Structure formats: C-alpha cells, structure tokens
Amino acid sequence: MNFEIQKRALSSVLRDDLDALVLLWPAQDADLIASKDPIAALLKQAMQQGDFEHKPGASLYLYAHPGVKTRHLVVVSVADGSTADVGTAMKAAWTVLKSVKAKRLGVHAPFNMSAQTVHVLASTLADASYSYTSTLSQPKPRALKTVVFSAPVIHAEQRAAVAHAQALVSGVEVAKEWANRPANHATPSMLADAAKSIAKGACFKCEVLGPKEVAKLGMGAFLAVARGSVEPLRFIVMRYNGAAASQAPVVLVGKGITFDTGGISMKPAAEMDEMKFDMCGAASVLGVFQALGQLKPALNVVGLIPATENMPDGSAVKPGDVVTSMGGQTIEILNTDAEGRLVLCDALTYAERFKPHAVIDIATLTGACVIALGGVRSGLFTSDNALAEMLQLAGEASGDLCWRMPLDEDYAQGLKSRFADVANVAGRQAGAITAAKFLQRFASRYPWAHLDIAGTAWRSGAAKGATGRPVALLLNYLLIQAEQKTPSLSSSHRK
Template identity: 40%
Template sequence: MHFSVKSGSPEKQRSACIVVGIFEPRRFSSIAKQLDKISKGYISALLRRGELEGKVGQTLFLHHVPNVLSERILLIGCGKERELDERKYKQIIHETINSLNNTGSMEAICFLTELHVKGRNTYWKVRQAVETAQDSLYTFNQFKSNKKELRRPLRKIVFNLSTRSELISGERAIQHGLAIATGIKAAKDLSNMPPNICNSAYLASHARLLANSYSNNTTIMVFGEKEMKELGMNAYLAVGQGSTNESLMSVIEYHGNPDREARPIVLVGKGLTFDSGGISIKPSDNMNEMKYDMCGAATVYGVMCVALALNLPLNIIGVLAGCENMVDGHSLRPGDILTTLSGQTVEVLNTDAEGRLVLCDTLTYVERFNPEIVIDIATLTGACIIALGHHLTGLMSNQNQLSNELRSAAEQAGDRVWPLPLVDEFQEQLESHFADMTNLGGRPGGAITAGCFLSRFAQKYHWAHLDIAGTAWNSGKTKGATGRPVAMLSQFLLNRSAFSCDESIDK
C-alpha cells in the first residue's frame, strides 16, 4: 500500500474518503468540528440522533456530505479524549483500516494523526499508523486453494498533518514505518510456514537471498553439521541428531558503518523449525504450534531486512541458529553429558530444554567477532508465559545500560518488555552431580534459570536475552505469528544509529 503526507484544510480535500475522529460522548475532534461547520451542522444533527457515540472503534460512513468535496467521510470513535493513549490509538487505526478496506475505499485522507496522544509526537503517530495499517492488512494464504480477494482493496492512505513544518518528519516516519512493517511481514511469513517446508535449509536459503540482494556490504556464511563438528559445537549438534533435516547455522554480516573495523552488534536467533521435545516429548495438544519455535531466527531475519533497507550506519551480524528437535534412535537422551564449544559440560535432564543447548554454542561462536553487544532472541521457556503472559517479552542482561536501552526502545516502539533478575540464587539451581551444570533448573523461576544458563556462555561481552515464548505468536481465532520483537529491535538499532535523536524519540 502507498502512504504519503500532506498539509491542507479538510474542506479542500478531494478524495474517496476523509477519516476524522469523534470523541465520547459525541464530541468533535478539531477536524470534525471544521467539517460540521462546512456542512452547516449536518454531522452534529446525525450525532444528536444517536448514530455514533464515539466509543473506541465505532465507525460511521457518511455519503455526499453537503459542501464537502470528498465522496465519503468516515467517522471513527476515539473514546474519551483525555484517555487516548498509545494502545487505543493503534486500535483506532486498526479499525479504520479494516473499515476502509472492507467497504471498497481504495484511497483515503486520514486526519487521525492530528489527534493528541499523550507523550507522542507526529513522527510516532505517523509511523505507528503505517505499521498498524500494514499489520491489519496482513494475510498468510499461500496454501489456500481458494483465496478470497477484495474487488476494491485499500491502496492509498494520505496522512494530513497540522503544519507544513511537520512534513519532513512525517516522510521520515513513513520511510521507517514501511521498512519495519516489511521486516515484521518477513518474520511473520517465515514463522507461519509449515515445518515440512521451513527447515534449516529453508532459513539458510532466505538468508542467502537477503545477503545477495545487498552484496556490496553484506556477506553470508552457512555452516553445516560437518563444519560445526569441526568447531566443537557438540551441544548444538546434539539437539538435531534425531532429525533427517541437517542442522545449519546461517551468519549474515552487514557492514554499514563507514569504519568496517567498528565492533558489531550481534543478533542471535533460536531457529528450532520444529520442536517435538525429543525423548522428553511434548503433550500432543497444540504441538502443531511448535513450528513457531523458530520465531527467534525469524526475528533476526526481519531485523536484518530493516537494517539493510534503511542502510543503517552500523556493523550488524545476524545469526539464524537452524535446527530441528525430533525423535528417533539417534536422539539426544536425558542423562547424556555434552561438551560445549566453550569447554563447559552440560548434563541433559530434559531434551525439551533444547533451545539453550543450541544457543550456548552459538553464543560462544560469536565471541570471534569481538562484538560490542550480543542479543539473543528465543522462544525459550513456557515459564516466561506463566510470568508475563502473552503481553510482555522477558528481558535479561548482564549490563544495566544495555537493558535500559532495550527497555527504552520497547516503550518507543510499543513492543514492550519486562526485566527479570539474573542473581546468584538462581544460578545454584543449575548445579549438577556429574557435569559443570544441568540444562534445567526446575520449575521455580524457569525463565530466569534458562537465562542464567545462557549467561554462563556470554561472559566475554555485553549481552541481553529476550524470551519471546509468550509474544511471538497468537493461538485461537487470531492464530499466527506476531512478528515481535522486530519493531523493538529495529527501534534499538535506529537509536544506536542516531537517526532518531530528535524526531523518533518518545515525545
């Protein structure tokens, strides 16, 4: 879909539709008030008859309003004016896009970016509108034989801004919003793919295509089982040894910093393309959703798409740790002891605590890049869902400044995280009678003990761990990947790039 910005009076707009807000109870936004004056009270007369109360998400289409050049006006409920926050704003945009798309409005001029959202500026409102619009229109129907296609889908949105001085900021917001929305879509598409298609080789092929599209400053290396065995990545390989699909680790190196020797930011994504649980097999209910155990790798792929599209002035390395946890005679067993790439030994108590075994060798491998920071992203523990539900991503880090940067980026992007403590008492739960540690710390504090396990392999650099088990996908009627936390990590990189030092901070 095409997005643009302009500045102009509502009475001079000639379009298929104008979108304006109505507050509860039946109160006009400033633009709606202008349109009502132009139409000589036509809109207020309708509201007095109870046509629209103004509750969040309510809609009312008006056709051929007197003295208005546009064919239609869409009134959208915005709730109580003083209570309009980030969440409600995105809900309003979502309902607006669905209403326009489902009623044949192929283009519209949107005045909702002129609403006052506490603490947010024009850049934020336009960018969030773009991201929300693209998310609202997302579908994954590659495998449907009968695809439902709208005859007149929404194709163009123009955001009207209060002053011409805001146009540059608005244009930059569209550029960033489209790049991030494209990255989120890429992550969703990968995650939603069925596991008989999306295996480690499929992840590697997408990594190659991405790197080859930006070959001037991007390279790709794919490590197979032979290469990983030579390196000593025994924990990683043990997880995939029960699968007929080869374990492959894809490493994308992007050199955007003018100083090619500048230390890189490394993103590591858990890419379990299907997780049966291994010998410690999972319950059968909802096991189909274990194709989403590669959402960490999909996130890294999506963020790399954003960084390359925006040509960010950073050196970034994205690692897709592809693997499949299956059951056969070669499978990893409870009781096995593994020697990791770091030389530390791990007693396997549960083969369904496999993601940390893949990640621990990957975290050791990336030491060779002398990284400035390392962030791993993983659908790691059900315990994180118990702690934070499906609303917040769990955050653990060995450096407060990095943790604070990620939390700030999460608030800016509306893709929230919550910090969990990595303290010595949890480390004690990983003690083993026979090895340096176990791969399971028990039920109490399960998300934290998983983070503690990873922290033992991240002591040579500043590191953060994002547990996205509760936020990476939805179940039920809205089943599908969410694309989180692509937006948050993209904002983190934008902040690091100093692209957003003025307009994109959360003002």
C-alpha cells in the same frame, strides 16, 4: 503495502479519488465542528444525539455522502490523541472497512500529527490488514496497496516516520511470513535461502554453515539437538556493514528451531502444531535485516541463526546424555525439550569472535515466561543496566514492550549437575529465569541480553498466527545505537 504522506487540508482530501477514507477526529474538535466541510454538521448532530462520542475507536460510517468523493468514509475518534488511543481508533476503522477491499486508502488527521502517531497508524493498519497466503490453494492476498496519510501541517520528522514505518512493516511481515509457514515449508535450508535473499547488496554478507562446518567448530550442543532430524542443520551468519569496520557490531542471535516435538521428552499432541513458531526468534532476525536494507543506518549488525528441527528418532539425544559445548563446558541434558538453550549457547560462544558492542538473543524459550508475563510484554534478562535501559526505552517507544526480570545468582543453583559442568534445566520454579541463567554462562565476555518472546511471538486460538515481535523493539534499539533515531522513536511516546 506502500505509505505516502501529504500536506493537505481536509476540504481538499474530501475531493480525492480514494477507495476509502479514514478521518481521525480529536476530542478537541471545536474548530472542526465550526468549519464548513460537508461532514461537520452531520457529525455535530450525531454527537448531540449520542451516536458519536469521544471515546477511543468510536466510529461513524458514511456511504456516498454528499460533497465527499470517496464512497466509503469512516470518522473515528482518537479521543485525546495518545498513541494507545490512535491505535485503537485505527483498528476500529479497519474493522468497518475491511470488507470494502480498498486498494488506495486515505488516513487524514485534521490536526498536527506527531511522528509517533504516523508510526502507530502505519503499524496498526499493516497488522490489521495482514493476510497469510503462502500455502493456500486459492490465496486471497491483501487488497490494500497504498495508504496516504495527510494533515494540514507536515514536517521532516513525519516524513522520516513514514520511511521508518515502511521499513518496519516490511521487516515485521518477513518475520510473520517465515514464522507462519508450516515446518515443511520453512526447513533450516529454506531459512538459509531466505537469509541469502535478504542479505543482498553492498552492505550485506551472508554465510551458511552446514553440519560438517558446525562439527569442526565444536558446537556439540547444537549438533546434539539436530541429531534426531533428517533435515540437515544450518548455521546462518548474516552481516550488515553500514559503518566503519572498526566499529564493534551489535549481534542478534535468533533461536531457529523450525519444529519442536520436544525430542525424546516429547510434547503432548494438543497444540503441537504451534511448535512451528519455535523459530520466531530466527524470523525476527530476518525481519530486522530486511528493514536494515531499506533504512541503511550507520552501524554494523551481525545476525546469527542456529537452525534445526528437534525430532525423536533413534539417533536423537537422550535425557541424561552429556555433550560438550563450543566453549568447552559440558552439559547434562536432563530434558530434550529444553533444546533452544542448547543451540543458543553455541551461537553465543560463536558471537565472541566479532568482539561485539552487545549481543541480544531472541528466543521462544520458556512456557514459564508466558505464565509470568502473558502476551503483553517479552521477558528481558540482562545484568547490564545500560543495555537493559536502552532496550526498555526502545520497547516503550515502539509499543513492542518488554519487562526486565531478575538474574540473581541464587537462581543458578538448580542447574548444578553431578555429571557435567551444568544441567540444561532446573526445577519448575522460575523456569524462565533459570533458562536465562543457563545462557548467561556462555555470554560472559560481552554485554548481553536475552529476550524471551514465548508469550509475544504468536497468538493462539482463532487468531492463530505470528505477531512479528520483537522486530520493532530490535530495530528501534539499533537505530538509537546508530544515532539515527527518527522522531517517531523518541521520547514523544509518553502519553
């Protein structure tokens, strides 16, 4: 999907040869109602009759209206113009238009759009119109190819917001694509090939390590998880070098369990198909790198993806086994379904070699986080207050929200083991926190944060599918780090 932005008057846009047009209508509409465009009088009458009101998403559909060149026009209320109301309005408009199969859609605001508004419109429209097609025998790809935003006044910040939105949507849809694919279409080797394809160009490097190289590194925890699968593990190292080599990179570590049966501690059959989404952390890293390739910010970023299946064959790791991590700590594996933290702990140790500015791991780690926060906010765990503040700011500005959770040392008590340095699980209580405490043991040599996206990375039920989160949060954070944040990422998101 391509985005454009133009400085246009409403009267001009109404004469455009578009497949469909969305007209955003604000609550402060006195001047608009007084204008002489072909729809003002009709809209005034509709409001007088109670058929159109200023609540977010209220809409009026006009077909082949006199004086309007496009056959399909939706007028939709953005109420007071807050980002939440703009998102609601765009969803409502697309609900009306999705059966039209428009290829070229206009979205006009007869008021001064903020850069944040542009960003929200683009992201919302892309999400609402997304269609997964990769494994369908008769795919029906998205018909919408071009979206033209317009307003009476356009500044450089709005144009920058469109460029950012273009890159963000591209990255989010890469993350959705790989997360949505069935496990036999998204093996560790396939993820590695995808990473190589994304990491092309002068600023990129990509290295893929196999079982022999991982064994040589001493990644005993990662190897233990991979033992039960016939699919060979892959450790993917992506690098984006947009700044001087002396600049410390931000390292993103994405959990890449391409399918999770639970291993010997096998999961129940109901909804086990959704365990293809257990690599959404890895998918988000791929998505971020896709976006970096388009925006080319001045910073260095490393992406680490430990990719494997968690399967229960005769060579699989067993409850009670003790393995040695890359950092030398021994781990008693009490539950083989707590495998994500095992692959991540070795990747977190590997991250030390980059002398990072910060390390952020992203993982569909615990069902406990779903219970705590649902599907609204990702769980944020860190003992670094500055890093926490920056990630929370990035989440609030992008609408990809997170919530800081505690990391008191008392939560680590349940991880004690008589037979190893640490157990991989504690009790049922505070499961998301004890999982983060486990990871924290392996991330003591740099600023570190953990994002538990188990509740936000995908939807279940009739709308089953990946959300692409937290690509927006991570990209926002990185752009802030590069001091290249666009206005759509600024404090303008406060309504």
